[in-house]
Amino acid sequence: MAVRGIKVGDIYEVEIKSLTQRGDGFARIKGVATFVKNVNVGWKGNVKVIKVGPTYVVAEPASENTE
Numbered sequence: 001m002a003v004r005g006i007k008v009g010d011i012y013e014v015e016i017k018s019l020t021q022r023g024d025g026f027a028r029i030k031g032v033a034t035f036v037k038n039v040n041v042g043w044k045g046n047v048k049v050i051k052v053g054p055t056y057v058v059a060e061p062a063s064e065n066t067e
Contacts, residue, residue, distance in 0.1 A: 003057065004030045008049050011062050016043045032057050 006012075006029055016025035016039050025036035025043060034057045036047050047059035 003032050003052055003055065006030060006032060006049060006052060006057055008052055010049045011046050012049070012059070013046050014044070014059075016041055029057055029059075034059055036060065 012029045012034075014027040014029065014034065014036065016027055016036060018026045019041055020026055020035060025039035025041070027034045027036060027047075029049075033055065034047070036043075037058070037060045039061060043061075046062040048062040049057055049059050051058035
């Protein structure tokens, strides 16, 4: 499954603007809501897509990035 061409395993550069109630980072990739695990507000770096839902994407940091 792909949303706007985003597929599992793709790498994107994002900046976390806020946190969800669950504590995941929130960003947008190609306008799609993206939830990033284990990051804080202000974090910038590459993320790897691990799940693509019908209207959202779940990702995790792709490598060791500094905050």
